[in-house]
Amino acid sequence: MKGLVGLEETIIRFEHVTKQYDHNDPAVLKDVSFEIQRGKFYTLLGPSGCGKTTILRLIAGFTEPSKGNIYFNGKVINRVPANERQVNTVFQDYALFPHLNVFENVAFGLRIKGLKNEAIKAKVLEALRFVNLSGYENREITEMSGGQRQRVAIARAIVNEPEILLLDEPLSALDLKLRTEMQYELRELQRRLGITFIFVTHDQEEALAMSDEIFVLNEGTIQQSGTPTDIYDEPINRFVADFIGESNIVKGRMLRDFEVEIAGKTFECVDQGLNEGETVDIVIRPEDLEITSHESGKLQVRVDTQLFRGVHYEISCYDDTGNEWLVHSTRKATVGERIGLTFEPEAIHVMRLGETEEEFDKRLESYEESGGGDSHGS
Ligand SMILES: Nc1ncnc2c1ncn2[C@@H]1O[C@H](COP(=O)(O)OP(=O)(O)OP(=O)(O)O)[C@@H](O)[C@H]1O
Numbered sequence: 001m002k003g004l005v006g007l008e009e010t011i012i013r014f015e016h017v018t019k020q021y022d023h024n025d026p027a028v029l030k031d032v033s034f035e036i037q038r039g040k041f042y043t044l045l046g047p048s049g050c051g052k053t054t055i056l057r058l059i060a061g062f063t064e065p066s067k068g069n070i071y072f073n074g075k076v077i078n079r080v081p082a083n084e085r086q087v088n089t090v091f092q093d094y095a096l097f098p099h100l101n102v103f104e105n106v107a108f109g110l111r112i113k114g115l116k117n118e119a120i121k122a123k124v125l126e127a128l129r130f131v132n133l134s135g136y137e138n139r140e141i142t143e144m145s146g147g148q149r150q151r152v153a154i155a156r157a158i159v160n161e162p163e164i165l166l167l168d169e170p171l172s173a174l175d176l177k178l179r180t181e182m183q184y185e186l187r188e189l190q191r192r193l194g195i196t197f198i199f200v201t202h203d204q205e206e207a208l209a210m211s212d213e214i215f216v217l218n219e220g221t222i223q224q225s226g227t228p229t230d231i232y233d234e235p236i237n238r239f240v241a242d243f244i245g246e247s248n249i250v251k252g253r254m255l256r257d258f259e260v261e262i263a264g265k266t267f268e269c270v271d272q273g274l275n276e277g278e279t280v281d282i283v284i285r286p287e288d289l290e291i292t293s294h295e296s297g298k299l300q301v302r303v304d305t306q307l308f309r310g311v312h313y314e315i316s317c318y319d320d321t322g323n324e325w326l327v328h329s330t331r332k333a334t335v336g337e338r339i340g341l342t343f344e345p346e347a348i349h350v351m352r353l354g355e356t357e358e359e360f361d362k363r364l365e366s367y368e369e370s371g372g373g374d375s376h377g378s
């Protein structure tokens with residue numbers, strides 16, 4: 001199995017990177033460290049202003065870190081100019097040249113590099129084929145739809161055969177249907193090309209659908225990194241739980257190992273190793289809650305509102321202590337009705353206040369170890 005591990009190759013590494021655009025301004029990236037493996041699809045996800053574009057600009061070489069180091073294939077590249085990096089960027093507005101046709105837009109960088117006409121033609125046609133735009137060479141950019149322009153922008157970036165492709169919210173200008181199509185196409189393209197993609201979005205569904213790995217950012221720090229399922233199933237804190245998917249986030253108290261108090265009631269959970277009486281944040285996903293009769297529920301609530309969402313009803317309820325509970329159910333409820341809610345112990349996610357990602361990972365690992373077999377063993 002050692003060979004498999006060896007396939008993972010770090011292409012970009014941030015080591016304690018801090019970025020201040022001006023030394024009087026607050027830092028927009030604060031001591032950020034992460035690794036990017038070659039050939040994977042990464043997404044930077046976070047609210048407006050959290051530092052996503054700044055990370056791309058640092059990787060592309062449009063700006064330098066104030067502190068820390070950026071490595072590319074093991075070498076520090078802090079001061080390597082943008083045109084000497086094996087990186088290309090697709091910008092949010094595509095930045096195409098309106099006075100050039102499709103062919104010349106894609107050929108632009110190759111002409112600057114001084115390639116011969118024959119070589120340029122071969123490369124441009126291949127790049128256009130990759131993005132399903134064969135036959136569109138002579139079209140004017142102004143005659144292309146939003147989705148087609150987006151593909152021209154990608155062709156222009158991949159024609160240079162970069163090792164890394166940076167994509168800054170490339171789909172945000174498209175309508176929902178086209179956007180979903182392009183998500184699929186981009187993901188396919190990444191698989192076919194085998195290039196490392198670093199994709200920026202503030203749309204959590206897009207991030208979950210497309211990525212091998214997601215970095216969730218807030219206010220210049222990485223809150224959590226992991227696969228979409230890691231982050232969805234085990235959010236590290238209130239911010240991540242709230243940002244990724246719909247969640248019920250309530251206050252709770254650890255009574256002892258495997259027992260937590262929520263809304264004045266005691267529930268079995270799978271968490272251990274926390275302090276007795278420790279105040280915690282609790283997450284339960286709406287799809288993990290099931291509606292029962294009032295008496296047989298683990299939790300008693302009153303239905304406040306109900307919306308039909310196509311596949312399920314979204315039902316908002318309140319318990320007697322004032323917590324709101326969102327439920328996704330194929331069963332209809334009645335507004336004002338008192339119902340019960342039930343859930344599995346695994347549906348309760350306990351989050352320690354202020355826990356770092358490292359401490360969090362360690363804690364989860366310890367559960368797997370003790371749950372995986374003989375906990376009294378040698
Ligand atoms: N050239 C600049 N000079 C000074 N401050 C900047 C500059 N570029 C960005 N900032 C600031 O840095 C912070 C992070 O900006 P950044 O563009 O990285 O955010 P973002 O996560 O990409 O946001 P959005 O989703 O809105 O694109 C913001 O507070 C922004 O105002």
Ligand SMILES: [Mg+2]
Pocket residue numbers: 052053054168
């Ligand atoms: Mg941005």
